[in-house]
Amino acid sequence: MIPVKVIKISYHPTSRSYAVILKEITGEKCMPVIVGSFEAQSIALAIESVDTPRPLTHDLICDVLTGIDSLLKTVRINKVEDGVFYAQMEIESDSFGNRLIDARPSDAIAVALRMNTPILVSSKVLKEASVSEDSLTNDTPKEKKSTISLNSLKEKLKSAIEEEEYEIAAKLRDKISDLES
Numbered sequence: 001m002i003p004v005k006v007i008k009i010s011y012h013p014t015s016r017s018y019a020v021i022l023k024e025i026t027g028e029k030c031m032p033v034i035v036g037s038f039e040a041q042s043i044a045l046a047i048e049s050v051d052t053p054r055p056l057t058h059d060l061i062c063d064v065l066t067g068i069d070s071l072l073k074t075v076r077i078n079k080v081e082d083g084v085f086y087a088q089m090e091i092e093s094d095s096f097g098n099r100l101i102d103a104r105p106s107d108a109i110a111v112a113l114r115m116n117t118p119i120l121v122s123s124k125v126l127k128e129a130s131v132s133e134d135s136l137t138n139d140t141p142k143e144k145k146s147t148i149s150l151n152s153l154k155e156k157l158k159s160a161i162e163e164e165e166y167e168i169a170a171k172l173r174d175k176i177s178d179l180e181s
Contacts (some may be wrong), residue, residue: 001076001120004031006047006109009040011177018177020109022077022121029130031121033077033085039106041173045161046113048154053164058110065115069093075112077105077121080129150179 004022007030011018018040019032035043042058055063065072070093079086087105089112092098103111112119153176160169 001074001078002027002123002126004119004121004126006043006113006119008180009044009047009177010180011040011174013178020106022109022119023133024126028133029126030133031126031130033105033109034083035106035109037170039104039110040177041170042110043106043113044173046110048158050158050161052161058107058114061107061111062114065091065111069095072111072115072117073098075103075105075108075117075119076100077108077119077125079122080125085125085129150176153179 003025005025006020007023008021009018010021010032018035018037020035020040020043021030021032023030042056045052045056046058052059062072070091073090073092075087075089077085077087085105087103087108088100089103089108090098090100109119111117153172157169157172157176160166160172
């Protein structure tokens with residue numbers, strides 16, 4: 001299993017989907033994992049370490065794991081079939097030992113980021129689904145120009161979440177995603 005980290009979340013307007021970009025910690029291979037908008041938002045909040053006034057589903061999972069004195073040891077993306085990724089969460093507890101729980105990669109990644117747990121990808125999956133980091137880079141002159149408005153939008157997003165204005169937060173999140181991709 002190869003350790004990876006989340007380097008960014010990209011929005012693709014044409015397909016209306018999000019891709020979480022995972023990159024080898026010790027290499028150059030990257031792997032996009034398509035996720036839903038709720039999961040993309042949850043992962044983005046975890047990356048930015050934004051606290052929400054009320055716990056989200058992934059926060060609840062973390063609280064349950066902690067509440068039953070268990071440890072999320074690893075998240076493993078171990079299979080890809082017809083473009084669909086499969087993952088497992090490795091949980092350890094004194095009361096029930098080690099367990100592997102099937103999970104969607106998006107949910108497993110969201111929980112792993114909140115619990116500072118290693119994310120691992122099987123070498124077979126990485127070989128099959130990886131792309132070069134260069135193919136993901138989109139350096140354009142407008143990137144510099146959008147930085148100021150991007151920071152402003154991120155502040156507005158944080159404020160909307162704190163005020164539990166999730167509809168506005170979703171629109172801001174989408175605009176940020178458009179600017180970042």
